[in-house]
Amino acid sequence: MNWDWEKLRENQQKFEHKREGGGPSMPRPPQMDELLNRFKSFKFPGVFLVVIVIAALFFGSSTFFTIETDEVGVIQRFGKYDRIAQPGLNFKFPSGIEKVTKVKVKRVYKEEFGFQAVKGSGNYRLASSSSQETPLMLTGDLNVAVVPWIVQYRISNPRDYLFKVKDVRAILRDMSEATMRTVVGDRSINEVISKREEIALAAKDILQKEMDQAQSGINIVTIEMKKTNVPEPVQASFNEVNQAIQEKEQTIYKAREEYNKAVPLARGEAKRVIKDAEGYAIDRINRAQGDATKFSAIYQAYAKAKDVTKKRLYLESMLEIFPNLGTKYIIDSEQKNMLPFLNMGGGQSAAVPQNRFLNKSE
Template sequence: MLMEVYPGGKNNEPANAPQLPEGTVKKLIIGAVIALVLMIGWTTFYTVEEQEEAAILTFGKYSGTQDSAGLHFKLPYPIQQVVIYPAKLTQRLHIGYREQNGTIVPVEEEALMITGDENLVSADAVVEWRVADLHKFLYNIDDPELFLRNMASASIRSVMGATNLDFAITEGKTVIQTEVKQRLDEMQLQYNTGIQIVNLMFQDIEPPEGTVQQAFREVTNAREEKNTKINQAQKYVNDLLPRTRGEAQAVLEKAEAEKHSRIVNAQGDVAKFNAVYNEYVKNPDITSSRLILETLEKILPGAKVIITDGGSETVNYLPLNELMRSNASKSSAGGTTTPAPTPVPAPTPVPQEPATEGGDAR
């Protein structure tokens, strides 16, 4: 079968290609150059925020980390690329529950676990973490959040599996937290995840909902009340014991002072007695007379003193008491003026009664 081809165009003239306006090609080249320059400039500079770090990739291979905030330069794409991640930001991971729009939604498959004494317990925890090594974080694990969630759940179940329920829901919460965090730290080092566990806190450790939970709550309340009573008793002891010890120490010190005082007084009396005895040895008659007179002055302070030798019929009377009182009154009346000496009267003879049978009268 033969086909006939007819030339197109007006008046059977061949059609020509459309002509571009003059200068269009030049404009296209200039536009392409400008677009290339803009693309190079856009991919050459990048910004790192305060809580971010940037991993620099050269031809797809890790070549360094930029951890200082600000505007930085790199080679244009596709020579270098930058992966920016909030590595300095502390993030939170919930185990056993989720927060959705301010509402807490329990996740039973994560919270329920078996204790060492084969009881069920529900444990909710929060893991606080941050990136310690961005290179390991990006290249050693695929899904960091899922990986960390699985590790945290495994660590909690491992520790709970070696702990009794009674200890876990009472005073063992802090101990369990410490052991779980240690296991998480060991696993991070083992797998080189580049993740740093900042903290791990249990929100609740309690039996599952129902009658068992109520019974354990009553047991927990009773133990808390017991601890409160013990603390109150200890406070009373701490308040009373030091005061009692202080009073006992005061009594001991007072007794010691009394003992020392009596010893000193006794030593003084001994010294005084020895001094008198030494004088007595030298002259027994004078010393004994003086002691008798001093004793009489003490036991008879208001009596008149008569000095006599007893060798005549009259007793010579010397009024020493009147003389002393007279001199004392003159001294007090005259102030600082020295009183004139008072003449001592002659001894007045006192008639002596005749002696009676049986001795002399005095």
């Protein structure tokens, strides 16, 4: 606040002039010390400056905001959804008008079921019976299995994630457990233990459909099945049953192996015998046909020259028969007595040659 010093002097002179002339008294103008004291005590400009600075900081911080690369900003205007802010520097109306909620859309969240993670390591341990989570499930063949698993997911729709479901994590855990019990309930205990990847894929598909139907705004990345087993009290009996089943299967495999060795061998031998028989039949047929053709040719020759053909047939027959007879004695049919020097009952006589013809002249 500035003072007009010239005006103050004129007022002071007028006051002194009137006082000398006996006029009415005028109020005394403020002195310099009083003005300095009043100026020191007057703090309005400093307070106003501080208020301006605070207001500028407040409006600046509430209107400009930054979104990281792995998130988006959900902006509400008077509590109602308005738009999505992308990564980078963004502007909005001051607080009270618009509100921004940052949501991590690229981060992979996970929920664990049936086991507890050991801090400081990558190992897991099954949850105890007193734990809030229970991994016990009933299988399709009415056995009880210990089934631990992990659900990994991302936020795919920030609007649905924030406004459509009150507690997304709670509904995810409930639906995940219900889905896993449904999938496990359709399989035997051996399938639950040995086919964990197949169960995880089936559970993932069903759980994603349920979460989409609930408009939860999340996308199931994967379901990881941990080691599945039976409860500890029945593990010994279960192992004995599995051992018996394995021995049974081993015996069946050995029997099949022997079967696969013997049956093909027998089939091959049967085919060989059949082929030999077929070959023998063909050979006999061909021989018979050849003999018939030969006989026909001989008959035709015999019909043309009976004596010559008959003699030739006789001679050819003798040529085939005589080499197989061994020692031969030809005796004249008109001889009445046996010669005394012929040893008919003993072996070959040295004095009698083989194939000797005997007649009356001898």
